[in-house]
Structure formats: C-alpha cells, structure tokens
Amino acid sequence: MKNERIVFMGTPNISAQYLSALIKNHYNIIAVYTQPAKRQDRGMDLKNTPVQNLSIVENIPCFTPEILKDQNEINKFENLKIDVAIIMGYGMLIPKEFLNIPKLGCINIHLSLLPRWRGASPIEHSLMCGDGETGVTIFRLNEKFDCGPILNSIKFKISNTETKEDLQKNLNSLGIDLLLATLPKYLKQEISLKKQDDSQATYAKKIFSQDRKINFSQKKKEIYNFVRSFSPKPGAWFTFKGEKIKILSCETNSIMGNKSTILSNNLDIGCEDGSIKPIMIQREGKKIMNINQFIRGFNFKVGDQIH
Secondary structure, three states, X not given: OOOOEEEEEEOOHHHHHHHHHHHHOOOEEEEEEOOOOEXXXXXXXXXOOHHHHHHHHOOOOEEOOOOOOOHHHHHHHHHOOOOEEEEEOOOOOOOHHHHOOOOOOEEEEEOOOOOOOEEOOHHHHHHHOOOOEEEEEEEEOOOOXXXXXXXXXXXXXXXXXXXXXXHHHHHHHHHHHHHHHHHHHHHOOOOOXXXXXXXXXXXXXXXXXXHHEOOOOOOHHHHHHHHHOOOOOOOEEEEEOOEXXXXXXXXXXXXXXXXXXXXXXXXXXXXXXXXXXXXXXXXXXXXXEEHHHHHHOOOOOOOOEOO
C-alpha cells in the first residue's frame, strides 16, 4: 500500500472504473465522495451510485453530501488530512473552499484536450463538430471551471464512424492509463504544471433533450455527426405525427429533395445538400430496430413532413 492519502470523488460507472484501477494499483484511498443515492427505477427504490457500491465492497469510507458548500462538510474534508483529491465524473461543483485543503490540491480527469471543450459534454461536442482528434487531460482545479493548470494530456484520433459510446470507452481506457502514469510523478512533485491558453478555449455546454432534436436544415455530414454524438444513448430525435422517434445510426445519401421531407420508401429524409437514411431507429417506448423492421410497422408515405 502506498502511503499518500488520497480521496476519490466520482459517481457513475466510468468513475468506478478509475477508482478500481487506483485500488488495484495499491493506492491508499482513505475516503470516497459520491452523489447521494437516488430513486431511478419504476419501483422507486433508492439506488446507490456505482462508486458507492465499489466503496462498500472495498470497505472504504464513503461520503454522500447533498451539498459541499457547508462548513461541516469543509471541516470533515479538512480533517481527512488529504495529500491529493482525484475527481472523475463527480457531477457536483467543488467549492473553492475545498481546492487547497489537500496538500497537492484537487486534480480532475477531463475527456478532451483542454482548453478545447471545457464543460459538461466534451465527447458529444467533439463528435458534433467533426473533430478529427480529441484526448484526455488531467489538470489541477482552480476557482474557474475547467481552467486550471495541466499536469498531463494524451491525444486520440477519432474515426469517422465512432459513436459517443465508442469514444467514451476509448477515452476512459486512455484516461485510466494516463492517470496511473501521471500520479506517481505528481505525488513526488516532479511535474511542472502548464497554464491553459484561454484564447483557444471552446465550451461544451450541458445538453438537454431539446438540444438533441435533429435539424434537417443542416448538411448531411453535420446530421450524421449529430446522430453519432448521442448514440446509442440518449439518442438524437425528430417527431412525426406527434411521436418522438430516435435515430441511433444513419448514412448519408445524394438523393435530393425538400428538407425535412421523406423522399423515398426507404425513409431517406431530405436535408441541405442531399439526404440521410436512418439505419437503426427507435420509436417511443419501443425496442431499437433496424430500418427494415421499422418501415414494416410504420405508416408513412413519400412527401410526408417530419419535424
């Protein structure tokens, strides 16, 4: 067991993967912070986060505060005598009062090449904008959101067919390796921090359901990138006769016609410079199906408008 006292802060399954890697590499995780249990299923039973479940298995103290900006929480954090706090997907803003309590501060793993795509949804924005390259950045938190100095980063080439799920898996694997390579040097204070170039910053705002609606006034390549940005979950969508329908994968076509219009019996949909053809699709409350299955049970005709 390594001696440095580490607190890990994270919530979803991807965060648990980082915590697991730290444990397997014998880091001294003295406590875990995660979001409180929430009612997620139809039965409305409280459900622990994946990070909390792992902490229970590993017998690590776990804290689940509703808010951090509370003097009792600040005192509790201070009393842990932390060398470094590691944050990955915590989902709550770390108050400035916390930042300098650990001896070596709080470090965060971010799934983009900062300062590009600061914010809540870097993977989706990388894909939406057709970036050919992204990566993972480890940086030290300061009072400005995703603006702190960089410890280390690594690049990753994005393929033209990569979906959100694909890219997230690839970047998580890369990020775990980067953390394990960076942390020993950081704990020995052998890393020189590099200031971010704010003039190069772009922002990945939090995405809501309405933001995932497909705009068929765009070019076909833009729509193709938009669809893969949310595939397979939560899915880009359009509406037809009042029903919300998700497109989970598609291909581009050169068939020309009116925008937002069904142009063929194969469900080609017109856009700015051609059309897109859905490949995998999902109706409200239904299972995912391929386009042939969908067409057999879908009442439409060429010329119908979608919204």
